[in-house]
Amino acid sequence: MESMEDRLKKIVRSVFNLGPSGSLDGLVYKDHPRWDSLGHIQLILSLEKEFRVKFSSEDVVSVRTLEDIASLLRKKGGQAS
Template sequence: MTSSAERRLREILAKVLLLDDSEINDELSRDDVEEWDSLAHLMLINEVESAFQVTFGDEDILSIRTVGDLKRVLKRLGVNI
């Protein structure tokens, strides 16, 4: 079952990276998505921070290469995803 937090994250990923929901999985990486460039990465971080009321550290921002990485950081920051 997908949590509301996971659904919200998928919505953000789809919107920012111009993806269909069916394309999103934990293994999806910056290397797989042409639109996931540095500007899109910062837009994604901003949207996620706003949606989940969290703040990513610089190291977190740089370490996120996949959707799974993003979820792990959110979990560490207390988001039930």
């Protein structure tokens, strides 16, 4: 079974069109041309669908990195596929 981190990376690659081997190191909101405000919401909505969780507007503004998202997903217990 795929880990939560792997699923998260798969979604990020798909939303930002990075390709299966694209590096995700140091990916930070607004530092990557694809991760702008529209990409951010696209990512949030895709994550909600994949992990069946609901992000509040506070969550939306607080996450900046993949680590932030992973820790938020762990907090919300979003593991379902």
